[in-house]
Amino acid sequence: MNEDRRLRALRGRLLWFVGDPETSGDAAHRFIGDGLVVIADGLIKAVGAASELLPTLPEEAEIVDHRPNLIMPGFIDAHLHMPQTQVIASYGAPLMEWLNKYTFVEEQKLAQQGHPEKLTRFLLDELLASGTTTAAVYCSVHRQSAEAFFAESERRNTRMIAGKVMMDRNAPAALTDTAESSYADSKALIERWHGRGRQLYAITPRFAVTSTPEQLAAAGRLASEHPDCFVQTHINENQAEISLACQLYPNADDYAGIYRDYGLLGRQSLMGHCIHMTKHEWRAFAEAGAVAVFCPTSNLFLGSGLFDWARAKREGVRVAVATDIGGGTSYSMLRTMAEAYKVLQLQGQSLSAFAALHAITRGNAVALGLDHLIGSLEPGREADVVVLDPAATRAMAHRLETARDLAEELFVLVTLGDERNVAATYVAGERVGDQPSTPPFLAKSI
């Protein structure tokens, strides 16, 4: 096959980031009103004005005209739970009760033949339909759940991070492993999946409450043996959780100290949710380069509290954003950022549309240390792309009639947007399904 025939170019309004809008302002983003993203072999080969790039393309190149839609790097979700897609929207409980009453019940089903596969297919369908092309995913305690997840992700060629949960106490017997088995299972999964195609492994002790010291030590051993793997866990989400964790680890300085003591607090560590942090803990995070993962819909839904974004930045702590399905209530990173805006507004902080869109693309890519691969439209990056129609709903189209500039349009997109605004998603250059636009109910006045 002639390589030229595989060239594909996406035409539309291009938007991506080369820096952080909160520190670099308008210099942080690149916007091309009529641009082209040229893709071959799953990678972005060129990006620029259509007028400049079109004449350079071979005649056989496929040009997909997405004008006037926005073309951005695919969204990145830094924390979610694959076994919880049927736990989402469970009623009326703060964290610990919610875990016991809903989550641990559903997660036991992952032992059933075919169930992890089913949940994974649903999850990846939903993420891709929402424009999310990379996520850091907790599977269940069952090794098979991670096997199923990676196998499906590999089949779709998505750039995913996942791990089998390690959990050896304070959970139903059917959901516990042991320090030894969790080490062995995780090790086997790492050897099989980490770095295979686009799959990456995250060592996943659920949190200090459900791991014995022996298990955290095993997790730390894995982290030191596989320093390029991620570590993902939970910290400082809820007061009852914090008390319990500190009680279970009486020798630790504080909650962050537990993870640090076991070698689990480093630059690869993705720590949800960091709501109730002491000054000492912020400092420990900054020194370790650990990432605080902000999950606004979850933090509101579970009543956990308000993440202090400005404080994290002031303390020099790296931040990522995430849905936290199923404590979170939306698969959409747009909706997630609308809720982030609200969480920050309640604290007198303002999140611009540029900052929000940066957070879910380049920002999360940097936090994950994957910005050389994803989160940008720069040549050389993997061609994970989302095409967005900011006027997809009638209310948004009506609102946009008065938008004066790109910043205003993008703020409407972030504030009112969700998966309905995703016109197309590309994974490594290949288009995923077909997203028709919103049905035209009452599109005309009655």
Add this chain to the structure above:
Amino acid sequence: MNEDRRLRALRGRLLWFVGDPETSGDAAHRFIGDGLVVIADGLIKAVGAASELLPTLPEEAEIVDHRPNLIMPGFIDAHLHMPQTQVIASYGAPLMEWLNKYTFVEEQKLAQQGHPEKLTRFLLDELLASGTTTAAVYCSVHRQSAEAFFAESERRNTRMIAGKVMMDRNAPAALTDTAESSYADSKALIERWHGRGRQLYAITPRFAVTSTPEQLAAAGRLASEHPDCFVQTHINENQAEISLACQLYPNADDYAGIYRDYGLLGRQSLMGHCIHMTKHEWRAFAEAGAVAVFCPTSNLFLGSGLFDWARAKREGVRVAVATDIGGGTSYSMLRTMAEAYKVLQLQGQSLSAFAALHAITRGNAVALGLDHLIGSLEPGREADVVVLDPAATRAMAHRLETARDLAEELFVLVTLGDERNVAATYVAGERVGDQPSTPPFLAKSI
């Protein structure tokens, strides 16, 4: 025309309320798994099990089969601004700045020929598509804006409450009236529209900050001359607003005292937003029977604060819920209650799905004193009805696979739902438009 030919019956799962779930528990709701709502002349004639009612219907009756969808009374929205449908999602400002920078700019356009008509058509389209059949609406300062709103509402035969804003200071000159002109214009509107068909008038001083004492006195005179009209205004949304109001009315006890002093705090008074209330003000509300209007998406979006629902109930204060478009960010009362749940969770309060669905139907009807007309499926009520498909989106259908009972299904509907779940809306027995279901993008796994 034979009257029988006009009989229409809606078949589906019926849900409505006869009491408050927060005080009466399960006795507060009525649920019929296969029910019929029989409608004639715009009113509900009978309601009950399909097996019992079907044999009683004449042969010519039209039966609309909405099974397995839910059939509920149309939703009620107790506070929103018609001129702000193009202000929604404006960036980064707390209340006073937001008013000056965005709202007062857009509201000036309402003086343009045809603009109030355009915004009204959009608003009513969007409300009905969201299942909202009654709303309490602020028009602009221009008398013509209220004329346009009522004319369009009358044309659609919707049960609406609206009023021309009264505002004679602290706003652009193009947006101010005078105490005298606002009295005369409001009076003329009341005489023309209040009680005509399904239209109801609300005397609408925007808030104490934008009205002189003379204007509040004029508003109070209108309220005493027309005790069956509503009064709608704002109070205690934001600290800067509170300081300014109290500064402008130095003789008042407090912010609530300003309105009480002018005869504007009574059982017909709809007071948004009541976030920062003193004990003395809660008591004044309880004694007056005034209604505190809770607008969760707005309170979060503008960073105003958290409404204390439990406190209001404890103080014996009547509560309504509302979108507050355009400070609010969704036209959907379902989405509004999802955000209400989060606001309460942050305060350690839990809102059940029954309480949430009660609030947007019978609860708001009671707060508006209109429960003899709307908010229920009982015979004699006006046939404003919403038909809901809780499985309208893929994520919801997936989640509902594991729902064990009605309460769980309804909680999913409230938490994840929005206008996509509205399968049909009926206004006084007539179906509005056609709402196709969500497009089946990725309905099958890839």
